[in-house]
């Protein structure tokens with residue numbers, strides 16, 4: 377008897393499938409705008425110098441590989457909470473704390489299992505569209521998943537529809553919000569929009585879960601924390617998932633945290649006891665290396681300064697590629713049609729290209745992007761913007 381006989385194959389991650397197709401493409405002028413990692417002018421995903429320096433120190437100074445505790449590295453947790461909530465946040469003393477997780481994905485899964493276990497019957501509301509892994513993580517944890525409108529078929533932010541939908545979700549449900557650099561669209565809420573969302577959250581007594589995977593990639597490290605800090609200041613309770621994958625370039629080191637803000641110090645500890653219990657069943661204790669790197673950087677003024685400059689350079693590179701692409705589209709009469717690319721933030725852009733246009737770009741011009749028309753702006757090459765603009769013009773006209 378075969379135990380595995382009836383097991384069917386599930387399709388692979390479509391974005392990872394793009395990587396294979398890109399690798400197999402022999403065209404030297406190919407462009408990878410698919411996978412969601414930052415790339416520098418050489419097309420590489422670099423290790424920041426601050427990370428390299430911190431790693432050198434760690435190799436010399438590390439004395440044990442024994443387990444770190446269930447909440448992870450305490451210094452990492454406290455410095456990351458400061459980075460997210462702001463060094464002067466009154467919550468830092470006893471109302472907020474981080475549990476270290478394997479990346480932002482681990483933080484989301486921990487949050488999902490926490491909701492399923494401790495807040496049963498609460499549904500979670502995701503933006504339409506959202507990062508596809510949000511859908512599967514919360515479904516895997518057994519939560520009821522709903523959607524609120526975010527970007528419509530006209531490729532525009534739908535703030536009114538979003539607010540209207542949120543004001544009808546069941547009281548007490550959880551709403552997942554992207555702090556900045558919305559994945560996949562790149563469309564972010566304005567400060568006023570955030571204040572209006574906050575009012576609905578208060579009125580419906582919703583629990584926000586803010587996914588903060590791109591701090592520093594939008595308008596800057598502090599600016600990108602606007603919504604998180606606004607909600608933390610105005611609400612008694614909040615969940616935040618923070619990822620160090622992009623801004624520290626630590627992708628494979630799986631470094632992130634679930635930050636909980638609670639109404640009282642006692643409640644915070646109650647929640648944290650549950651998180652430690654859930655994490656124990658998921659991964660026992662988190663991986664140490666990435667968090668130790670982040671802690672070394674944030675604890676050292678010189679390394680922190682260097683890292684902040686490096687994040688700022690990544691941010692500026694993406695912003696200038698966005699502007700450069702729209703400029704390159706001008707001779708083709710397309711700069712207005714694609715003007716939203718400069719309004720969007722972070723690595724991703726919902727270009728507004730249709731699946732057929734995306735397919736033609738791939739087949740005829742070796743330009744790889746996700747079928748939804750999502751392009752990773754960091755995958756662009758400043759010297760090849762004209763090439764891309766003409767390919768776009770060919771599939772648009």
Ligand SMILES: Cc1ncc(COP(=O)(O)O)c(C=O)c1O
Nearest residue numbers: 479480481507559587589619621
């Ligand atoms: C919106 C969003 N949330 C969370 C993550 C989690 O990233 P990681 O698990 O690599 O830290 C990502 C990564 O692509 C993301 O785009």
